Amino acid sequence: MTSSHAHVSLLELQNASLTLGEGVARVDALIDVNLTVTSGELVAVTGRSGSGKSSLLNVAGGLTPLSSGTATVEGEPLAGLKARDLAARRRRSIGYVFQDLNLLPTLTAAENVAFPLELDGVKVAEARAAADVALTRLEIGDLAGRFPDEMSGGQRQRVAIARGVVGERRLLLADEPTGALDEVTAENVMKLIRSLCDDGAAALVVTHDPSLAAWADRVVRLRDGRIDSITEAST
Ligand SMILES: Nc1ncnc2c1ncn2[C@@H]1O[C@H](COP(=O)(O)OP(=O)(O)OP(=O)(O)O)[C@@H](O)[C@H]1O
Numbered sequence: 724m725t726s727s728h729a730h731v732s733l734l735e736l737q738n739a740s741l742t743l744g745e746g747v748a749r750v751d752a753l754i755d756v757n758l759t760v761t762s763g764e765l766v767a768v769t770g771r772s773g774s775g776k777s778s779l780l781n782v783a784g785g786l787t788p789l790s791s792g793t794a795t796v797e798g799e800p801l802a803g804l805k806a807r808d809l810a811a812r813r814r815r816s817i818g819y820v821f822q823d824l825n826l827l828p829t830l831t832a833a834e835n836v837a838f839p840l841e842l843d844g845v846k847v848a849e850a851r852a853a854a855d856v857a858l859t860r861l862e863i864g865d866l867a868g869r870f871p872d873e874m875s876g877g878q879r880q881r882v883a884i885a886r887g888v889v890g891e892r893r894l895l896l897a898d899e900p901t902g903a904l905d906e907v908t909a910e911n912v913m914k915l916i917r918s919l920c921d922d923g924a925a926a927l928v929v930t931h932d933p934s935l936a937a938w939a940d941r942v943v944r945l946r947d948g949r950i951d952s953i954t955e956a957s958t
């Protein structure tokens with residue numbers, strides 16, 4: 724880690740297990756996963772298709788409740804929260820970057836980024852200012868007024884990442900955020916996530932690409948729902 728910030732635990736999974744499906748379709752998507760991610764850390768998540776990578780992000784973000792074990796975000800166990808408190812916590816602390824981006828086509832870049840803050844009751848002007856900060860951080864501040872279909876794939880990806888880190892969000896969960904990008908743009912996106920982590924955020928990034936995983940402090944490899952190995956980056 725290169726950050727000089729105090730390192731606080733942003734995500735803790737303890738004996739986290741998740742069973743999905745019913746009857747013959749029952750799958751142990753996660754089995755006894757233990758993982759702590761502190762501010763400043765970029766953790767890459769790898770593993771074969773079906774090994775549990777998306778499941779790991781879903782439980783970390785409170786989108787899927789665990790079958791057993793605990794998931795704690797910024798010191799607060801997610802299981803103890805009422806549905807609306809959980810939703811608020813997700814919007815305030817946790818940023819998601821979905822593989823298909825999920826940008827709203829009728830909103831500009833700035834409006835897309837400001838939207839989750841506005842949902843949370845932040846005043847429009849304040850949300851817009853936070854969106855501009857996030858877009859500038861992603862080096863696309865000049866594209867704030869563009870609509871998604873007026874941007875390149877790499878620029879859209881940056882908008883999705885800006886939305887993932889806008890405001891107070893400190894835990895970034897990204898499921899193959901560079902999937903659709905060319906090599907150079909993918910490297911740049913990882914570089915940006917790296918610098919966000921160096922500034923005190925933490926990120927869990929699913930990637931299949933070893934050259935992108937090289938940006939991480941740790942690489943977590945999943946296999947059949949279990950942590951198969953955790954490799955620390957050599958510094
Ligand atoms: N809604 C569901 N119901 C039943 N089983 C599911 C469901 N979602 C995922 N699974 C199963 O859980 C396991 C883990 O799935 P998960 O999506 O986490 O894998 P993944 O590592 O993200 O795979 P990929 O690389 O293909 O995205 C798989 O065996 C999958 O078939």
Ligand SMILES: [Mg+2]
Nearest residue numbers: 776777778898
């Ligand atoms: Mg997946």
